[in-house]
Amino acid sequence: MTTVAPRWPPDGQPATDKNAVIRIYGATRSYGAHKALDNVTLAIARNAFVFVTGPSGAGKTTLLKLIYLGVRASQGQVLVDGMNLARIGRRRIPLLRRKLGIVFQDYKLIPTRTVFENVALVLEAAGVPRRVLEQKVHRVLQTVNMAHRREALPPSLSGGEQQRVAVARAVVGDPLILLADEPTGSLDSESAAVVLELIRRFHQRGGTVVLATHDRQLIQSIPARVIRLVDGRSVEG
Amino acid sequence: MPLYLRKALQDIAANRFLNAVTVMTIALAVVITGAFGLFFINAGDLLDSWRRGIRLMVYLESDLTEARRLEIKYRLEQMAEVGQTRFVGRAQAMARLRGQMGPQASLLDGLEENPLPDAFEVDLQPEAVDADRVAALAGQIADLAGVEEVSYGRQWLERFGGLLALVRLAVYGLGGLFFLAALFFVANTIRLILYNRQEELTIMRLVGASERFIRTPFYLEALIQGAAGGTAGLGILYGIYLAAQANLSASLVGFGFAWRFLPWYSGLAVVAASMFIGWLGCFVSLRQFIKTA
Numbered sequence: 001m002t003t004v005a006p007r008w009p010p011d012g013q014p015a016t017d018k019n020a021v022i023r024i025y026g027a028t029r030s031y032g033a034h035k036a037l038d039n040v041t042l043a044i045a046r047n048a049f050v051f052v053t054g055p056s057g058a059g060k061t062t063l064l065k066l067i068y069l070g071v072r073a074s075q076g077q078v079l080v081d082g083m084n085l086a087r088i089g090r091r092r093i094p095l096l097r098r099k100l101g102i103v104f105q106d107y108k109l110i111p112t113r114t115v116f117e118n119v120a121l122v123l124e125a126a127g128v129p130r131r132v133l134e135q136k137v138h139r140v141l142q143t144v145n146m147a148h149r150r151e152a153l154p155p156s157l158s159g160g161e162q163q164r165v166a167v168a169r170a171v172v173g174d175p176l177i178l179l180a181d182e183p184t185g186s187l188d189s190e191s192a193a194v195v196l197e198l199i200r201r202f203h204q205r206g207g208t209v210v211l212a213t214h215d216r217q218l219i220q221s222i223p224a225r226v227i228r229l230v231d232g233r234s235v236e237g
Numbered sequence: 238m239p240l241y242l243r244k245a246l247q248d249i250a251a252n253r254f255l256n257a258v259t260v261m262t263i264a265l266a267v268v269i270t271g272a273f274g275l276f277f278i279n280a281g282d283l284l285d286s287w288r289r290g291i292r293l294m295v296y297l298e299s300d301l302t303e304a305r306r307l308e309i310k311y312r313l314e315q316m317a318e319v320g321q322t323r324f325v326g327r328a329q330a331m332a333r334l335r336g337q338m339g340p341q342a343s344l345l346d347g348l349e350e351n352p353l354p355d356a357f358e359v360d361l362q363p364e365a366v367d368a369d370r371v372a373a374l375a376g377q378i379a380d381l382a383g384v385e386e387v388s389y390g391r392q393w394l395e396r397f398g399g400l401l402a403l404v405r406l407a408v409y410g411l412g413g414l415f416f417l418a419a420l421f422f423v424a425n426t427i428r429l430i431l432y433n434r435q436e437e438l439t440i441m442r443l444v445g446a447s448e449r450f451i452r453t454p455f456y457l458e459a460l461i462q463g464a465a466g467g468t469a470g471l472g473i474l475y476g477i478y479l480a481a482q483a484n485l486s487a488s489l490v491g492f493g494f495a496w497r498f499l500p501w502y503s504g505l506a507v508v509a510a511s512m513f514i515g516w517l518g519c520f521v522s523l524r525q526f527i528k529t530a
Contacts, residue, residue, distance in 0.1 A: 068443070090448075091447075093442075094445045094446060094447045094450075095445075097442075097444065098445035100445075102443055102444075108436075108439075109440075110436075110437045110440055112251055113437075121440075121441065121446070122444045122445065124240060124450075125441065125444060125445050125446035125450050126445060130240075173444075
């Protein structure tokens with residue numbers, strides 16, 4: 001018996017981008033009758049900086065979730081660095097997530113762990129030896145200017161500081177792609193600028209960035225591709 | 238220190254109260270079950286020691302000739318189960334009785350003649366002492382010409398053996414019951430800890446932690462809880478044992494009986510069982526948690 005390898009793109013559809021690290025084809029995600037994403041097709045090139053924007057409820061968060069498998073597409077396909085997410089079992093989800101760094105609006109730091117431990121978690125989970133881990137965490141905390149607070153617990157930090165730690169955690173494992181969901185949404189403009197700068201540096205070192213935001217100022221501050229979502233449909237703009 | 242062990246110890250430190258409750262629960266289960274076990278092995282020892290000391294009293298018909306008496310003694314000593322025999326003459330028996338009655342011995346002064354028979358006191362070989370064989374032997378001796386009656390603590394022996402069988406049943410029953418109770422507590426403690434840390438676990442998954450990475454510290458934690466609970470329980474039990482020994486030994490002086498604690502392999506088995514309870518409790522709640530989370 002011969003097995004046919006899954007083909008991309010499906011017959012009759014043109015490839016959107018040969019160099020894509022993320023490819024989404026006809027992805028729909030429904031919650032009951034409501035379609036949070038409706039037949040979205042897009043490709044994001046390696047080392048691109050892409051904004052995903054649109055009003056609240058347009059599907060920005062859902063789009064990011066499809067990429068990190070926070071949810072699965074109800075229809076359509078999502079490929080990340082060649083992995084077909086529809087075919088990834090529960091056990092292999094960690095392998096996908098180690099290619100990604102994720103930054104959330106609410107930081108999602110573990111409140112009972114120190115700054116150092118929060119960042120180190122990524123490397124521990126990936127099985128990095130202790131000595132290497134300590135060096136890497138120290139270095140990344142220096143780049144986000146948080147090395148002096150390494151023993152602090154997140155609740156004792158300001159929002160801007162917490163988000164810097166969250167960015168440090170997102171990039172410490174040298175991921176391919178940084179996903180950021182309203183990373184500056186809870187920050188004052190000064191802190192927001194610092195966090196955005198850290199994300200830009202990740203991009204400059206060769207990383208791919210997908211940043212969801214509804215903040216126009218933020219979008220205008222960097223020349224980048226913008227994907228607009230309206231009612232779950234994508235409109236490049 | 239290995240990563241998982243460090244994480245487990247961190248978790249225990251962070252959830253001190255819940256962990257202490259679990260450890261105490263396991264310890265309590267060990268103490269209660271262990272106390273019955275301890276009673277069981279010591280009562281068994283005591284029964285054995287009494288059995289070893291068991292004697293048959295072979296009462297003789299009155300007016301036996303010396304030759305007849307010697308023949309009975311000879312026949313007794315030929316029997317395989319019999320150790321030593323001693324002749325207790327009626328006068329000697331009366332003297333013993335007076336000794337045992339103490340101040341009430343004056344009651345015996347009113348007797349016109351000594352009503353006690355001559356007797357042989359028969360020690361048994363230790364291996365011969367079980368209720369059935371003793372009964373058979375007693376029957377055999379009673380059939381000898383010149384023997385009036387054979388007495389020994391038969392009913393008492395059988396009753397005590399029955400009681401011991403009951404205690405053994407109680408040990409198994411209670412052991413099972415407390416096993417389930419401890420399991421229930423461990424499972425629920427771990428479930429509480431899991432709910433407490435649901436957000437943390439979500440974050441760990443988001444940064445690429447595998448299920449094994451997330452679960453292993455919980456299993457280690459449960460094993461440590463089990464070992465600590467089992468050891469603490471044994472410690473408390475040993476304390477109780479020492480106290481009880483000090484109080485009870487005085488009343489058992491003269492039986493040549495030595496109390497003993499659970500043998501080392503039973504102690505190990507208790508700790509192993511406690512660790513198993515911890516592991517199983519963890520397994521059950523993690524399974525349920527993964528289903529519901």
